[in-house]
Amino acid sequence: MGRFAVIRDGHEVDEPEYRGRKARALLRVLAVRQGQFVSNDVLAAALWPDQAPASPAANLQVLVNRARRAVGWTDLIHTGPGGYALARPPRCTVDTEVFLAAVERAGRLHGPEAYAAYREALAPVAEPLPEDTYADWSQPYRSRVLQARQIAWERAAALAIDLGEPAQAGEYATAAAAAEPLREAAALTLVRALAAAGDQAAALAHFDRYRRTIADELGLDPSPAAMELRQIVLRSEPPRERKSPAPEPRMAGSPGSPGSPELLEFGMLRFVGRDAEVRQIVAGLSAGVVRVAGLSGSGKSRLLEAVAEAVPVVGVAAYWADRDEPWSLGRTLLRKLLADERADPEALPARLREALAHLLPELDPPATTFDPETRNALIIEAARRLFAATPGRVVVVDDLQWADPSSVRLLGGVAGRDGGPRLIVAYRPDELTAGGTADWLRRLPGLPAITLGGLPEPALADLVDDGGIVAAIATETDRTPMAVAEVLRALHAEGVIEPDRAAGRWRATSPVTAERARQVGRAGQRRAIANRAAAHEGPATTVLQILALLGRETSVRTLAAAVECSQPEALVLLDELAAADLVRLGDQGWRTAHDMVAEVVVADLTAGTRARLHARLATILDSAHVDLDPAHIGLDSARADLEVGHADAAEQARHWLGAGDTVRAAGAYARAAGRALDQMADAEAERLADAGLATGDAARPVRARLLEARAQARRRRGDIAGARDDLRTALGEYPGGPARAAVLAQLAALDSGADDLRHAAEIAELALVEAGGDDAARARALEVASVIDMNFDQPARAEARAAEALAIYTRTGDSRGAARILDARAMATFLHGGIEAGVEELDRAAHLFERSGDLMRAVTPRSTCGHGRVLLDRAADGIADVERALDVARTLGHPEGQSYALWHRSEALSALGRPGEALADGQAALEIAQRLRHRGWTATAWRAIGLAHQSAGDLAAALDAFRESLSRSANLELFGCWAAARAALACVGLGRLDEAAELVSRALATGPPLGLHEARWAAAALAVAGNDLEAPAVVRAAVAAASTAGAQIYLRPLAELLSRVT
Known part of the structure; x- marks a missing residue:
C-alpha cells in the first residue's frame, strides 16, 4: 500500500541497491501473486510491454539475482518450472x-x-x-x-x-x-x-x-x-439498518464461491493407482538409472511429478518439434541446473565457463572461440562438475523419444559416472527409432523398464463414487489416465456428475450417468478432445491451432504475432484455453495440455487452414530471426546465431514444407543441416539433409549443399560408402570450379582411407585442376594430395605440396588448416627418428590448435612434444608440456587424452628418478585405458609401469609389466618394438640371456625408426653381457644412431656399456 518499499530488519532497502528499476518492478509483479509461480511469459509481458528481449528467461535471471542481492536474502525469490515466486509468509509479508x-x-x-x-x-x-x-x-x-x-x-x-x-x-x-x-x-x-x-x-x-x-x-x-x-x-427518521449486517459474500471467482473456477472448471484428476510405481522408481534409483515406458496418455508425466515430490529432481521434457535442434534439451537442463545456487558457473575453470557461455548466451561473453568438438566436450565436462556441486539431485527426462542426439550424448556423459546424477527417463516405446536413443537406453544400467498400462478398477473407484460409472469406464476405455479424465470431463460438462469435496470423488447426479459414461468412453478420448476444442472459436481457436502445429513450448510474443493481437490479449486467450485444459504453461512458454490434444487439433485442420498457418509461422520465425538485434540482448551475432539460428532454420523448413513451399523448405533444411554440422551434431545434420532432399524441389546449389552436408555427417558417423555416394552425386550439381574441387578433395580423402589409393590419387589431381587459383579449394586439395603422395612413397612431392598448403593456410589466416598440416608433418618426422625437429614441429602444431580453440586436437601433439623432450634428455621440460596436455584433457573430460598424457608423465618421472610417482601415474593410465578398452593405451600404460619398476631396481616386476605390454601390441609396431626391447633389457639384467636374444630379434624386426633406438640399446646390452666379440661395434652403431636422431636419453646407458668393452 502506498509507495513501494522493501523493509528488511526494520530498514528500507535503498533504491541503488537494486541496480536498476527493473529489479524493483520484478518484485512488485511477484508481490501481487505472492507464493504463486509466475511464468516467464507473464513476467516478460509485464516488464517489457512494448518489446521483450530476445532471451527473456536470461534477462529475468539477471533481475532475480539483482533483487536477491539487494535484499540480502537468496530465498526471497524461489525458482520454479518456467518462472519465479515470491516467498510466502511468515518470512515475507506483503x-x-x-x-x-x-x-x-x-x-x-x-x-x-x-x-x-x-x-x-x-x-x-x-x-x-x-x-x-x-x-x-x-x-x-x-x-x-x-x-x-x-x-x-x-x-x-x-x-x-x-x-x-x-x-x-x-x-x-x-x-x-x-x-x-x-x-x-x-x-x-x-x-x-x-x-x-x-x-x-x-x-x-x-x-x-x-x-x-x-x-x-x-x-x-x-x-x-x-x-x-x-x-x-x-421525514427525519433515523436511517439505521434493520439488522446487523450479514457476513460479506465472497466475490465471484474467489475459492468456494459459486462463480469460482474451483467449482466451474473440471481441473486435474487426483493422482491415483500409481503409488506402487512411485515406490518402485524411488527404490530403483539405487541402480543409478530408472526407465519408465508408456504409450501416449498413460500418465508418465503425472507419475514423474509424483516422484518429484519424493526426491529432489531437475526435470526437463523433450519436444517433437525440437528433435533435430542440437542441444535443445541439454540447454534447458543446464539452465535449470544453474538455477540452483550451489551450481555456480563462476566456480568452474575459465575454459568450462566459456564453453557454457557459447551454449547459454545469458552468461558472460566467452573470450575464446572453440572448435565444435572441443566445445561439446567442455560442455559435458562442465555439466559433470555442476552436478557434482549439487549432490543428491535426480535428473528426470520426459518424452525421451524426442530428445535430440546431442543432448542424449550429454545425458550419457553425466549419468552413471562418479559424482554424476541419478537418472529417470520416460518415453513412448512405440516412437523410439532403431539406433541412437534406443541403443543408448539398452546400454544403461539399472532394472528393466517400468511399463505403464491402464489404471486398475480400485483406482477408478477412488475417483468415482458410483459402481456403474466405474464399470463403464473400465469396459469402454483402455483405463489410461488420459482416457479416464476425458470421460469424466465430458460428464462434468454435461452436468451429470459433480464433485464430492469432502470425499474427494465424483458422484452421479442423474440416473443416466452410467449409460452416458459408456457412450462417451465408446466414442473415444480423441473425439472428446475434439469436442472440447470445438467449443472455442475465433482467435482462441487460432491460438490452439498454432500451438498444435508448433509442437513445443512457445512464448506469448510468438503467439501474439501469429494471431495478430497484443500480448495481454494473447494471455487472455491462453487463460480461456487453459481453463478448458487444452493448453498449459511449461518451463519455456505455452504448449498444448497434452501431445494428444495437438494430434487431434492438427488432424481436424482442413488442408487450406493447415497450409495457411504453416506459412504464417514460417514467416514469423523468419522475421524474428532477421529482426533479432544481438546488441539488444547483449550478445554478439555469432552467439545469437548459435542460440536461435539453427532452431529457426529447422522450424522454418518444417513450416514451409507444411505450407507447400518445397523450394523454401529445401533451402531452410540446407541451412539447418549446415549449422548442425558446425556444432558436431552429425545425427541431426543427416536427418535434416534427408528431409531437405526428400522435398524433391531443391535448386541445384541447394541440392548440392544438402548432399555435401549428408556426406560429411555420414563420414563422421562411419558410413563411408554412403558418404562416397553422396559426394559422387553432388559432383553432378557442380559443372566446375572451386566448389567442385572441394567435393573432389573430400572424395579423394575418403578413397585414400578406404585403401583405394590409386583412384584417390587421380581424384586429388582432378581437385587441384578444378581449384585453380582459389586459395581455400587449392589448399585443401594440396593437403589431401600430400597425404596420398606420402603413402605412395613420394616424400619429396608430398613435402612440397604440404609446404604449399601450409603457406596458403598461413597467408589466409586458417590456423586450423595450418595446424593439421604441421601436426601430420611433425608426427611423421618424430616417428621417423627426427626427434629434435619433431619436437619443434609438435610444439608449433599444438600451439596453433590451442590458439584456434581446437583443444581436443591439441592434447596429442602437446603431450607427444613433452615425451619428445624426455627422449632429448630434458625430462623436466617435458613434464611441463605433458602436464599442460593433461590439464586440458581433464578439463575436456577426455579420458583417452588423460591416459595418453599420464603414461607420458610417468615416463618423464622415471627418467627423473621418481619411481613412486611414476608408478602411480602408470597405474592411473592403465585404469583409464582398461575402462575404455583401448588396447594401444593399455600397452603404453604397462610400458610406463615397467619403466617405473625398472627405475626402482625391481627388474622382475618390470619384466612382467613389459610382457603385459608386449601381449597387447599386436599390429602396433612402435609399442611392440618398445615392449620387446625393454623386456630384453630386463632379461639381461636378470641374467636370462636366451630370452633376451629372442626379444631383441623381435624388437629389431618390427620397430619403426623411433622404436629402434631402444632395440639397438637392448642389442648392445645383450652383446656386452654375452661377451660377444662384436659388442663394441654394436654399441658404437647404437650410439651413432641415437646421436644423429637426437635421442640423448639413450647416450648415457650406451656410454656405460661402451666403457665396459673398451
Missing part, C-alpha cells in the same frame, strides 16, 4: 495481502467484532501500487485491492451507524463516496451517516448531488431503494 486477508476475515464476523476488524484493516490503508497505476499487469490486482477497500469502507460505515458512532461512520462513508462517486451503495451509505449524525440538510444535499451526477454521467435515475431512503431522511 502489506496488500495482509489487508486483503484482514478484510476477508472481517467479512465473516458480525456486530462489534466485525466493526473492530474493519477498523484494524483500514488503519494503514493507502493507494495500492501507485507507481504502476497505468500498467496493464497491475490492473486486476489494483482492482481487487480497491474493491476490497471500497467494500470495507462501506461496511465499516454501516456498522458504525448501527453501533452509534456517527462521526466514524461519516469518515468511512466520505472516503467510500469520494473513491466511487457513481456507486449507489457508497452514496447512500454517506447519506445515512450524515443523517445519523443529525445533519439532515447535508444528507439531502449529497443525495441530490448524487442524483444529478448519475443523470449527467450515465443518464440514469436513482433506484427505488434510494428514493425510499431520501423519503426517510426527509
Whole structure:
C-alpha cells in the first residue's frame, strides 16, 4: 500500500541497491501473486510491454539475482518450472495481502467484532501500487485491492451507524463516496451517516448531488431503494439498518464461491493407482538409472511429478518439434541446473565457463572461440562438475523419444559416472527409432523398464463414487489416465456428475450417468478432445491451432504475432484455453495440455487452414530471426546465431514444407543441416539433409549443399560408402570450379582411407585442376594430395605440396588448416627418428590448435612434444608440456587424452628418478585405458609401469609389466618394438640371456625408426653381457644412431656399456 518499499530488519532497502528499476518492478509483479509461480511469459509481458528481449528467461535471471542481492536474502525469490515466486509468509509479508486477508476475515464476523476488524484493516490503508497505476499487469490486482477497500469502507460505515458512532461512520462513508462517486451503495451509505449524525440538510444535499451526477454521467435515475431512503431522511427518521449486517459474500471467482473456477472448471484428476510405481522408481534409483515406458496418455508425466515430490529432481521434457535442434534439451537442463545456487558457473575453470557461455548466451561473453568438438566436450565436462556441486539431485527426462542426439550424448556423459546424477527417463516405446536413443537406453544400467498400462478398477473407484460409472469406464476405455479424465470431463460438462469435496470423488447426479459414461468412453478420448476444442472459436481457436502445429513450448510474443493481437490479449486467450485444459504453461512458454490434444487439433485442420498457418509461422520465425538485434540482448551475432539460428532454420523448413513451399523448405533444411554440422551434431545434420532432399524441389546449389552436408555427417558417423555416394552425386550439381574441387578433395580423402589409393590419387589431381587459383579449394586439395603422395612413397612431392598448403593456410589466416598440416608433418618426422625437429614441429602444431580453440586436437601433439623432450634428455621440460596436455584433457573430460598424457608423465618421472610417482601415474593410465578398452593405451600404460619398476631396481616386476605390454601390441609396431626391447633389457639384467636374444630379434624386426633406438640399446646390452666379440661395434652403431636422431636419453646407458668393452 502506498509507495513501494522493501523493509528488511526494520530498514528500507535503498533504491541503488537494486541496480536498476527493473529489479524493483520484478518484485512488485511477484508481490501481487505472492507464493504463486509466475511464468516467464507473464513476467516478460509485464516488464517489457512494448518489446521483450530476445532471451527473456536470461534477462529475468539477471533481475532475480539483482533483487536477491539487494535484499540480502537468496530465498526471497524461489525458482520454479518456467518462472519465479515470491516467498510466502511468515518470512515475507506483503502489506496488500495482509489487508486483503484482514478484510476477508472481517467479512465473516458480525456486530462489534466485525466493526473492530474493519477498523484494524483500514488503519494503514493507502493507494495500492501507485507507481504502476497505468500498467496493464497491475490492473486486476489494483482492482481487487480497491474493491476490497471500497467494500470495507462501506461496511465499516454501516456498522458504525448501527453501533452509534456517527462521526466514524461519516469518515468511512466520505472516503467510500469520494473513491466511487457513481456507486449507489457508497452514496447512500454517506447519506445515512450524515443523517445519523443529525445533519439532515447535508444528507439531502449529497443525495441530490448524487442524483444529478448519475443523470449527467450515465443518464440514469436513482433506484427505488434510494428514493425510499431520501423519503426517510426527509421525514427525519433515523436511517439505521434493520439488522446487523450479514457476513460479506465472497466475490465471484474467489475459492468456494459459486462463480469460482474451483467449482466451474473440471481441473486435474487426483493422482491415483500409481503409488506402487512411485515406490518402485524411488527404490530403483539405487541402480543409478530408472526407465519408465508408456504409450501416449498413460500418465508418465503425472507419475514423474509424483516422484518429484519424493526426491529432489531437475526435470526437463523433450519436444517433437525440437528433435533435430542440437542441444535443445541439454540447454534447458543446464539452465535449470544453474538455477540452483550451489551450481555456480563462476566456480568452474575459465575454459568450462566459456564453453557454457557459447551454449547459454545469458552468461558472460566467452573470450575464446572453440572448435565444435572441443566445445561439446567442455560442455559435458562442465555439466559433470555442476552436478557434482549439487549432490543428491535426480535428473528426470520426459518424452525421451524426442530428445535430440546431442543432448542424449550429454545425458550419457553425466549419468552413471562418479559424482554424476541419478537418472529417470520416460518415453513412448512405440516412437523410439532403431539406433541412437534406443541403443543408448539398452546400454544403461539399472532394472528393466517400468511399463505403464491402464489404471486398475480400485483406482477408478477412488475417483468415482458410483459402481456403474466405474464399470463403464473400465469396459469402454483402455483405463489410461488420459482416457479416464476425458470421460469424466465430458460428464462434468454435461452436468451429470459433480464433485464430492469432502470425499474427494465424483458422484452421479442423474440416473443416466452410467449409460452416458459408456457412450462417451465408446466414442473415444480423441473425439472428446475434439469436442472440447470445438467449443472455442475465433482467435482462441487460432491460438490452439498454432500451438498444435508448433509442437513445443512457445512464448506469448510468438503467439501474439501469429494471431495478430497484443500480448495481454494473447494471455487472455491462453487463460480461456487453459481453463478448458487444452493448453498449459511449461518451463519455456505455452504448449498444448497434452501431445494428444495437438494430434487431434492438427488432424481436424482442413488442408487450406493447415497450409495457411504453416506459412504464417514460417514467416514469423523468419522475421524474428532477421529482426533479432544481438546488441539488444547483449550478445554478439555469432552467439545469437548459435542460440536461435539453427532452431529457426529447422522450424522454418518444417513450416514451409507444411505450407507447400518445397523450394523454401529445401533451402531452410540446407541451412539447418549446415549449422548442425558446425556444432558436431552429425545425427541431426543427416536427418535434416534427408528431409531437405526428400522435398524433391531443391535448386541445384541447394541440392548440392544438402548432399555435401549428408556426406560429411555420414563420414563422421562411419558410413563411408554412403558418404562416397553422396559426394559422387553432388559432383553432378557442380559443372566446375572451386566448389567442385572441394567435393573432389573430400572424395579423394575418403578413397585414400578406404585403401583405394590409386583412384584417390587421380581424384586429388582432378581437385587441384578444378581449384585453380582459389586459395581455400587449392589448399585443401594440396593437403589431401600430400597425404596420398606420402603413402605412395613420394616424400619429396608430398613435402612440397604440404609446404604449399601450409603457406596458403598461413597467408589466409586458417590456423586450423595450418595446424593439421604441421601436426601430420611433425608426427611423421618424430616417428621417423627426427626427434629434435619433431619436437619443434609438435610444439608449433599444438600451439596453433590451442590458439584456434581446437583443444581436443591439441592434447596429442602437446603431450607427444613433452615425451619428445624426455627422449632429448630434458625430462623436466617435458613434464611441463605433458602436464599442460593433461590439464586440458581433464578439463575436456577426455579420458583417452588423460591416459595418453599420464603414461607420458610417468615416463618423464622415471627418467627423473621418481619411481613412486611414476608408478602411480602408470597405474592411473592403465585404469583409464582398461575402462575404455583401448588396447594401444593399455600397452603404453604397462610400458610406463615397467619403466617405473625398472627405475626402482625391481627388474622382475618390470619384466612382467613389459610382457603385459608386449601381449597387447599386436599390429602396433612402435609399442611392440618398445615392449620387446625393454623386456630384453630386463632379461639381461636378470641374467636370462636366451630370452633376451629372442626379444631383441623381435624388437629389431618390427620397430619403426623411433622404436629402434631402444632395440639397438637392448642389442648392445645383450652383446656386452654375452661377451660377444662384436659388442663394441654394436654399441658404437647404437650410439651413432641415437646421436644423429637426437635421442640423448639413450647416450648415457650406451656410454656405460661402451666403457665396459673398451
